[in-house]
Amino acid sequence: MKLLFVVNALLLLEISKAAPIRPFQDETSFKEAIQAKNADVFFMRFGYMKNITTRTRHVNKAVKRKEAIRKFQQFNGMNITGELDQETIEKIKQPRCGVADFNESSRDRPLQFNAQAYQWSKRRITWKLTGYTNQLSNSTQKSAFECALKKWSDVTPLIFENTDSFPDIEILFARGNHGDGPYNAFDGPGRVLAHAFYPTDGDTHFDEDETWIFRSGKGTDLEVVYVAAHEFGHALVLGHSQNTASLMAPFYKRMDHGWQLHQDDITGIQSLYEKTTENRFVTESSMVVMVCPFNAENGRLTWRGPPNLYPYSINNQMNATIFKSHDLKLIDNFRSGDYTLVIRNFIAFHVGRYQCETTKNKVAFRHRFNLFLKDTNAIEMKPSEIDCTNLSKVVIKCILKEQNISTWKSTWTHKYNGQLIRHPGSSVNRFISTMTIDACSFHDRGIYTCSWHSDIARYNSSATVEVLSKPVLVDKSADIKDELGFVIFKIWFYSNPNPFQLKWFDNDQVLNGQIDAKHGFRETTLVIPVFGTQVNITGYSVFLQINHTLLSNSLVFQCHIENTLGFINVVFDELNTSEFDEDMYSSSTKEMFSVPESM
Known part of the structure; x- marks a missing residue:
């Protein structure tokens, strides 16, 4: 006779004559059903109340019903009242599984994970x-x-x-x-x-x-x-x-x-069927050592492998043909029942499932090794190198070639000069993951890595995004050197491609090597925020040093910076040194360049 979760055999015999419980149409019909004792049948059927037989008629059914209601309410996370209140009635009316929540063998404990x-x-x-x-x-x-x-x-x-x-x-x-x-x-x-x-x-x-x-x-x-x-x-x-x-x-x-x-x-x-599987991605020509996690001191241990988990060995008795053709060996302490399988030189031929197994107390124990050849070409990135201009759209497709195992998921990372910046979103259509930059800016520059991963594998591939734009102002400042009688204007900027023209203007007139003005240009390291993370980038700094005497006659100083994609004009427009606010330009960068005191 089948052992059904619904109820034990004795309960089946005692109450099998009761009519099936029909859904209650409303509260009135429910109360009528209670009077007809169908509530008792419900609680007996699902293990909340023991069967009331001719030998137990003296039992106070109202007390038992109240106990059953309290147990039902507690088990289902409800307010415990012991009464057939509206919440309990509605819960009983809900669709459910026909398996009992308790039975005789569970001794009034839930049938959780003890079978x-x-x-x-x-x-x-x-x-x-x-x-x-x-x-x-x-x-x-x-x-x-x-x-x-x-x-x-x-x-x-x-x-x-x-x-x-x-x-x-x-x-x-x-x-x-x-x-x-x-x-x-x-x-x-x-x-x-x-x-x-x-x-x-x-x-x-x-x-x-x-x-x-x-x-x-x-x-x-x-x-x-x-x-x-x-x-x-x-x-x-x-x-x-x-x-x-x-x-x-x-x-x-x-x-x-x-x-x-x-x-x-x-x-x-x-707790009953522990997952015992190891997934390994092995480099070609390397040695693979598979250590079985249990032994067979008083029994036997079998190793199996491809094809179709074919038996390779039982204890230390090896299939000589298999071990020779597959370049295998067994090692470890055979007397204690420890058997480790070794592949001496792993090649594509060895890819597959390997398994060690033994039996203890009539229970089978198995441990599986899934071996894969490490493949650096499992993902194709289209394109793998991108040059985008300012505000243009970038679309990178990450195509998974290995499509025959498990369920795959895709994630992306963005690194800027080696620092992890963010996890950009993507759209996935079967085995193609697409990452899109709607309007490219210099913050989007960096390495984008696509990862396809499943429960048994992970593959990564990367694409490089280089951003081409006109010069971008990062910061500017003015430093008054009263004791030396001059002011230094500084500008920090990013430019890709490199700038090919730098000009300083005094009231729209180009400064050409005047005695009272000096200027310079150099490549430098800047620290900028990229999507909330401070990163180092290669940029440029320029400076203009002018004497106070030149300031008194000038209204505006500006620097024209140009590359092949465009230009910017950076303006300093203080009227005179007495009104010059040294702190008016906040500096968000730590520039690696300073003007010598002697200049």
Whole structure:
């Protein structure tokens, strides 16, 4: 007889004659149902109240019902009143899983993650859809169940395979009494949506009378991936969780597209099926050492590898043909059951899955190594070098060539002169990630690195963006040297390409080597803010030193700076030295250049 999560065998026999619980239409009908004792049936069915038999009629049912209500309220994160208040009534009416929240064996504790006796002893589990719904295409249904199973295989070493033969997990849609006993019959739209069995049965059934959808829908439509993932949690071992945010909470809730398992679900499943996989990217011609994390002191340890996890060795008995042709060896302390597999010279031929396995107390332990050849050409950047002019648009495409493993995600980073500046946004269409700069400025200059990563791999590639623009003013200042009788005007600027013309003007007249004026130009290092980060860049500084006597006759001094893409005019317009404000120009840069006192 199947061991169903819904309730234990004794409870099935005692209350199987009760009518299925129908959805309550309103509060009045709900109260009438309470009078008809259907509330007691509900709490017995889901494990909140023990079965009241002819031998226990003396028990005060009102007291037991109050205890059951309090337990129900506590388990589902509600206000604990012990009364069938409106909040409790509405919760009971919500659609949920048909598996019990408690049973006799749990001794009034939630069925959380304590079912080790029922876990699968193998890591490759087969499934088959034997009863299709007519609401979705057959291919869509299979895709939905593959997505649901993947939620669990992503966090465990379990492998799920669709089979045409007799499966470990049989999946079907059915109506009413579908062979699991009258008490476990589906009840039409609403209330119980599906149920599943413990390992090593694992069969999972869905109510055909519900409205099922795949990744979209409105109102009362049920997302089949979410419900299926919940039921497969039962089929793997898990009971219901008291964490209302968990997938394994008993009541159905709508989820956003792209939802992931809650940490509560992951902790539970990994406590029984720990994910034991190592992913390595190996340089060609290097040695690979695979250390098995467990030993087989009193048993046997098997090494397997490509193709198709073919057996390579059992303890220290090696397949001589394999070890010679694959250039392998076994090392470590064989007496203590330690066996390490070594590939002497790794080449593309060795790429694949390797696995060590042993059995202890009738439980199989496996550890897997996924070996990949490190490929520096896995990503193509188009283009890889970009020269953009000021305010022009830049589009860089990052194309992933390795498209046959796992689920890939893409991220970008921007570095300016070696410093991490930001993580620019991007758009992803299948295996092409596109990063766009709408209006290029000198802040956008730098190295842009695209990273494609999955649960078993990561590839990076970079593109260089060089910004071409007319000169850009970074800072300017005026320094009065009263004791020396002159003033120094300074300008710091960025220019790419290099400036080819620098001219100082006094009241629109070019200064040409006057005795009372000196000027100079040099390359220097500037510190500027780039998207909130202070970075060093290569820039330029120019200065003009003039005597006070020249200031008294001048209204405006300006510097004309020009490159092949344009020019800027930097103006100093103080009337005389007595009114000159030495602090009027704030300096955001630390310039590496100073004028000698003797100038």
